[in-house]
Amino acid sequence: MTRDIYGTHLMLRIAEIADRAALNDEQRVKEFLIDTxxxxxxxxxxxxxxxxxxxxxxLQGCSGVVILYESHVAIHTYPSLGEAFIDVFSCKPFDASLAESVIERYFGSYAVIERNVADRGIHWGRDAARELAAWQQQRGEERLNDKAVER
Known part of the structure; x- marks a missing residue:
């Protein structure tokens, strides 16, 4: 089955994180990103x-991002609050619950405060070259229409 989207975007805000010290440990946060x-x-x-x-x-905490061939994984931690924001976006289909399974291994138990999984690039499709050509053609037509309105 093909999806008529460019990718999936998982956005999490987690709180009540058991291992607050891990949230302030740059190496631990880095390992979390790589393992994810x-x-x-x-x-x-x-x-x-x-x-x-x-x-x-x-305001203290660690921030990290991994740029992927498929897009990115990012985290922003707030140890004194026991909270973090985690973001995974990918043009490669992925199981959001699998991404979430990594969190407990690095930071202990936690509560999900916000969880959004969004389809991004609706109607973009999987063939990026074709979609870019269609977008460029559309933009060209819009510019012609804009010039006609100006006259």
């Missing part, structure tokens, strides 16, 4: 790129 990529059988193009924010406790 491998669990979903995706391929790293670049990264993980990591950053640690210092400052007021409510």
């Amino acid at each position: 990529v491998h669990t979903l059988d995706m391929r790293v193009l670049a990264g993980p790129l990591m950053g640690v924010e210092e400052g007021p406790p409510e």
